[in-house]
Amino acid sequence: NAGVTQTPKFRVLKTGQSMTLLCAQDMNHEYMYWYRQDPGMGLRLIHYSVGEGTTAKGEVPDGYNVSRLKKQNFLLGLESAAPSQTSVYFCASKGRQGGTYGYTFGSGTRLTVV
Amino acid sequence: RKEVEQDPGPFNVPEGATVAFNCTYSNSASQSFFWYRQDCRKEPKLLMSVYSSGNEDGRFTAQLNRASQYISLLIRDSKLSDSATYLCVVSSTYSGAGSYQLTFGKGTKLSVIP
Numbered sequence: 001n002a003g004v005t006q007t008p009k010f011r012v013l014k015t016g017q018s019m020t021l022l023c024a025q026d027m028n029h030e031y032m033y034w035y036r037q038d039p040g041m042g043l044r045l046i047h048y049s050v051g052e053g054t055t056a057k058g059e060v061p062d063g064y065n066v067s068r069l070k071k072q073n074f075l076l077g078l079e080s081a082a083p084s085q086t087s088v089y090f091c092a093s094k095g096r097q098g099g100t101y102g103y104t105f106g107s108g109t110r111l112t113v114v
Numbered sequence: 115r116k117e118v119e120q121d122p123g124p125f126n127v128p129e130g131a132t133v134a135f136n137c138t139y140s141n142s143a144s145q146s147f148f149w150y151r152q153d154c155r156k157e158p159k160l161l162m163s164v165y166s167s168g169n170e171d172g173r174f175t176a177q178l179n180r181a182s183q184y185i186s187l188l189i190r191d192s193k194l195s196d197s198a199t200y201l202c203v204v205s206s207t208y209s210g211a212g213s214y215q216l217t218f219g220k221g222t223k224l225s226v227i228p
Contacts, residue, residue, distance in 0.1 A: 043218040045215055045217075100163075107156070
């Protein structure tokens, strides 16, 4: 099915552990984004990419790294997880949908850091 | 000042009621405007784009006032299935990056009661 797939869907980490969240899209979209959503907050942009091999910082980039080695994949890494990174992470891609640009979101990764 | 501000909610309304959501944005250079819907523990999904001339999609009407930087969403004859969180979303350049990013409001939760 066409769309954005995030793995894993759930994860519990201990403080200081590392992990990588994978986002894959099969729509040939150039733009990809990582957001986090916390209770009582809107989605906040962590990092984004405007094409293969490019990445840029968003609103809340600290503690995260990203890579876009292949156009279809956008990886979000946590090198040393902290409880403040407990959140729901959403990946999105943007591309042409008809005559305009549209965003497609993945179903999210629920991360708990204990 | 937050970039995108919405009514804090929640709104609890009976079936058949008309409900209005309000939103203001701070970046006068914002280009595109949207309402997204987010069901509990799900990803945001586009409800409708918002155009300066106002637009309607069935029971949903969206309006934009660029001069006052105000966006609204009206739902008529509300249904139980309309229960969700409604997100006001604005597209603007981020930190002069030259590409447009989405900025989300915190959302307003709507519960339609039988």
